Structures are given as C-alpha cells and as structure tokens.
Amino acid sequence: MRAVVINCTLKRSPEQSNTEALAAVVIEELRERKVEVETIRAVDLDIPPGVQTDLGPGDPWPEVHRKILDAEIFVMASPTWAGQPSSIAQRVIERMDAMLSETDDDGRPVLYNRVAGVVVTGNEDGAHHVINNLSGALNEFGYTIPGQAWTYWNRGPGPGPSFLESDEGRDWSITTGRAMASNLVAVATALAERPVPAPPS
Template sequence: MRAVVINCTLKRSPEQSNTEALAAVVIEELRERKVEVETIRAVDLNIPPGVNTDDDGRPVLYNRVAGVVVTGNEDGAHHVINNLSGALNEFGYTIPGQAWTYWNKGPGPGPSFLETDEGRDWSITTGRAMASNLVAVATALAERPVPAPPS
C-alpha cells in the first residue's frame, strides 16, 4: 500500500511547517502499518488544475482514500475539513469516517502546534485514528474496488 501526503502549507521548503509536524503523526502511524509514504509540499511545485479519467471513464482518483490534516487552531478547522472532504469525494476519493485531525488549541490566536506541548495529545490521537481508518478503507477498496459508472 502506498500513500501520498500533500502538505499545503504556505511555507516553502525548508522552512519549518506546523502542518508538516502534525502530518508526521499520521505518516508515522501509516508507516507502522507498512504503508509506503511519499510527501509533497505543494507550495514548492507548479501544479496544474484538472482531473484525468481512466479508460473506463472514472476519475483516476477512484478507489483511493483521502483524509485531511488542518493546523492553525480550531477556528474554521471543521469548515476546512468539510469543504476539502467534499471536494476530494467529488473527485472520486473515498473519505472514511474520522479521516482527519486538526490542531485543537482552541479558538483565536495562540501558540502553534510546534510552539507548545499543551493540547497536542488530542491532535496526535485523532491523527493515529485517521491513519488506521484510511488503511482499513484502502484495504477494503483493494479487495472490492468501486466499479466504473454505468454508461
């Protein structure tokens, strides 16, 4: 099994990223489950928009799972998770239940994920659960893939 983690931080490499630090929790858990993980920092690349289809007419993202990691305190985290999950699903990804984690330090300004240990346990626990759920659903899809849409 293989995973690609796309880090959408606004910070270019090699600048330290809170998103990268929280995503590392999920990556570690995926690797413990024997998943090969590649990471990409989107801000460092020129990524053209669009979606390709396979020979059966499905978006090439069918039979793949996705989850969302959000940093920047709790304000808007659920909104971002919901919007990204909906968009990913629209493109063909399967989104397992609780396939997300976010930095849960409370609303408003305050220290970032890398600036304090306070409140990190919740984010780490949900990140590990996220990885477990992603692997479980990916395994199920490998055994029973979503068929091509009817013509």
C-alpha cells in the same frame, strides 16, 4: 500500498511547518502499517493556476499528478487562514479538478477505489470548516473518505501559539491522527479487495 501527502503550508522549505509536524503523526502510523509514503510541500513547486493536468513547459503539476495516481491513499494537509484552507490547498484542488474527466481502463473515474484524508492546523478556529471543504472536494473527485479520516489541532479563538509551541490538545490530535491512518489503510485494503464498479452509463 502507497500514500502521497501534500503539505499545503505557506512556508517554503526548510522553514519549520506546524502542518508538517501533525501530518508526520499520520505518516509515521501509515509506515507502521507497511505503507510507502511520499511527501510533497506544494509551495516549493510554484504550481501555476489552472484546471488542466499539464499547462506546458515548466509546469510541475504533471509529476504531482503521476504521484497521486501511483498512490492508493491521499492526504491533504493545510493550515487554517481566516477560517479557510490555505491558498496553496486551493491551488492543489483547482489543479486536481482536471481529474474529474479522467477515467481508468474500466471506465471508472480515475480516483475511484482510492481513499483520502485531511490534516489541519492553525492557531485559530476553522478546522472543521477546512476539513469539510477539502473532504468534499476530494470526494467529488472520486475518493472514498472513510469515517474519521482527519485530524486537526487549533488553539481556539484569538491569536496564540501554534501546534509546535503548545502542548494544549496535542495528545488528542496525535491519537486522532493515528486513528485516521488506521482507517485509511483499512478502507483502502477493502477497496482493493472489492473495487467500486464503474458508474452506470
């Protein structure tokens, strides 16, 4: 089984990313469950805006698209800014929109029988909004979203330290991230055994 994790931090490599640190909890648990995991830091790719799979020469998205289709599990990780997903997360969602019109050999939407989850960090409120926003989009594209397929960390109202700078609430976020990984693998396994059929025409 394969998973791809797209980190939608605004920080370019090799800058330290709080979102990457929490996503690493999920990644570790996935690997414990024999899942092959690939990570992508989307901001490093300079993905251009658009709603097509391939925008021509220099567009890095077709390779990301291929990696998404190679994986049974998809995890989107985003920081919270002004209570919203990062602009990079929105860019990824916009590029994935093209997959709505893609089908597999059996006529199913191409992202059917795959699962997705969300990781969110931020030193401000808004995590549940971001989780709902991203989960809703991924479900629209065809992903199955298992129960409790998310984890988050935030400090609460007002400015303050970030995930890597505070111990506040981290144990809960880590435990929830491990549960998220377990649920993703369980549902992906079930879908592999009993796939969702193509929708009625």
